[in-house]
Amino acid sequence: MKFVIYYFSGTGNTQWVAENIEKKLKENKHDIILYPIEKMREDVSDILQDSIETSDYIGFAYPLYGANIPRIMRNFIQEFVKTSSAYPDSNAKLFLVNTYAYVNGHGIFKAKKYFKECHLRVHGYVNFRMTNSAPSKKKDRAILGENLPSDMKKKAIVKIENMIRSFEDGRRHIQGIGPHLIMGRLIGRILRDEITSNYKNMHVNMETCSKCMKCVRECPVGSLVYKDEQFIYLETCEACMRCYNRCSKHAISN
Numbered sequence: 380m381k382f383v384i385y386y387f388s389g390t391g392n393t394q395w396v397a398e399n400i401e402k403k404l405k406e407n408k409h410d411i412i413l414y415p416i417e418k419m420r421e422d423v424s425d426i427l428q429d430s431i432e433t434s435d436y437i438g439f440a441y442p443l444y445g446a447n448i449p450r451i452m453r454n455f456i457q458e459f460v461k462t463s464s465a466y467p468d469s470n471a472k473l474f475l476v477n478t479y480a481y482v483n484g485h486g487i488f489k490a491k492k493y494f495k496e497c498h499l500r501v502h503g504y505v506n507f508r509m510t511n512s513a514p515s516k517k518k519d520r521a522i523l524g525e526n527l528p529s530d531m532k533k534k535a536i537v538k539i540e541n542m543i544r545s546f547e548d549g550r551r552h553i554q555g556i557g558p559h560l561i562m563g564r565l566i567g568r569i570l571r572d573e574i575t576s577n578y579k580n581m582h583v584n585m586e587t588c589s590k591c592m593k594c595v596r597e598c599p600v601g602s603l604v605y606k607d608e609q610f611i612y613l614e615t616c617e618a619c620m621r622c623y624n625r626c627s628k629h630a631i632s633n
């Protein structure tokens with residue numbers, strides 16, 4: 380079968396999951412293409428068109444931000460849904476993968492909302508509990524991606540294998556439904572404004588900063604600008620915490 384996965388990963392957890400799905404699919408002799416959507420800023424219509432026309436399964440993988448899908452992925456999904464309407468004969472099956480740290484607040488229901496206008500059906504939904512990429516009270520850096528604890532990785536691999544087995548058997552694979560979603564939705568509502576204004580709290584300490592500009596270069600949404608010897612976080616910042624977690628001088632705070 381042919382799989383395509385579009386993913387966004389602020390700090391590596393979702394990328395780790397996407398790459399391990401890729402690895403398992405290849406082991407099982409499937410075709411798979413992974414697309415990091417942060418590198419797809421230009422016109423994506425050709426890529427979308429090809430994946431809609433030729434794939435058996437199309438996946439979307441992302442971290443949970445404030446019990447919701449990150450804006451960059453929401454916008455991408457909108458573009459996907461718009462493009463898909465031109466291909467009514469496509470039978471591609473969609474699946475959603477999300478990583479989170481504490482409470483999975485959106486589940487399949489919220490995610491499906493974004494595909495309401497799409498004739499392609501969501502056949503899979505899996506969530507992966509991982510470490511928290513957001514700064515803790517202790518201000519420690521998070522353990523992320525490849526460095527995730529081994530038991531967490533093992534559990535994730537089992538989930539990945541189960542999902543692939545379901546798809547190979549032609550079954551739907553929907554997980555993550557339960558009472559915890561109520562709590563998550565509540566948290567999502569409370570955090571909604573906080574998440575969108577999170578960028579205002581991002582700060583670079585000029586005394587510890589070495590001006591290596593890694594943070595500016597690696598920002599997935601190009602929202603950190605250095606101008607007049609000052610770092611400015613733009614409104615488009617996802618507060619994904621990549622800059623925070625990767626700064627070798629610990630100069631960034633939130």
Ligand SMILES: Cc1cc2nc3c(=O)[nH]c(=O)nc-3n(C[C@H](O)[C@H](O)[C@H](O)COP(=O)(O)O)c2cc1C
Nearest residue numbers: 388389390391392393442443445446480481482512
């Ligand atoms: C701005 C922000 C908001 C977050 N909101 C939530 C949340 O609502 N619920 C949750 O369980 N985890 C939340 N997290 C944790 C991330 O979803 C989790 O660490 C995820 O695995 C990070 O994936 P990534 O490394 O691919 O970016 C949040 C992290 C950030 C940076």
